[in-house]
Amino acid sequence: MKIKQLSVFLENKSGRLAAVTRLLAGRGINIRALSIADTSDFGILRLIVNDPEQAYHALKEAGFTVSLTEVLGVEMPDRPGGLSNILSILEEAGINIEYLYAFIGKGDNGALVIFRVEELDKAIAILQRRGITILEGEKIYRL
Known part of the structure; x- marks a missing residue:
């Protein structure tokens, strides 16, 4: 993850x-x-x-x-509010974001965001529980 x-x-x-x-x-x-x-x-x-x-x-x-x-890769819908939703989840959990950058995926992947956060494992667990798609490194490396 x-x-x-x-x-x-x-x-x-x-x-x-x-x-x-x-x-x-x-x-x-x-x-x-x-x-x-x-x-x-x-x-x-x-x-x-x-x-x-x-x-x-x-x-x-x-x-x-x-x-x-190590960073976290998240797939999200490429629409208004997609990033806001993920940021709100992290904010509610008290997870600090050090930086992020985003790009548009190929095909139906939507938008992809790379996050560097202080509590990586906690962020992954919380986002997964909320139904957010966390990208495997191998998937990103093959894009």
Whole structure:
């Protein structure tokens, strides 16, 4: 039920993001989702890829500062209020959301949201009890 996400520390200078994507492409690693947050000096690139372990080792070997973290993937209807419903469930349970990013799935998947929360196992259990579809890592990696 947990998804492995790569977090890559990048200096905020020309070519650093291109270097990451070029390296992954060269290893046959496909990016499924990404998010980047930056300041004037650096950025944190968050990636879901089809082979997180291989990507982690490739980036480490190339000298990037990278970590693997577990996140939660949720499938929801792609309609007004879909995200609000999930956020309300987490709020009621007192679960803090550190960050999230979303994308539209293929076919009938609707919208997919990646959450980093403080209490991952608790969040999974609560959302499942409320009928929310939690995505397996393998399903996301194969999108």
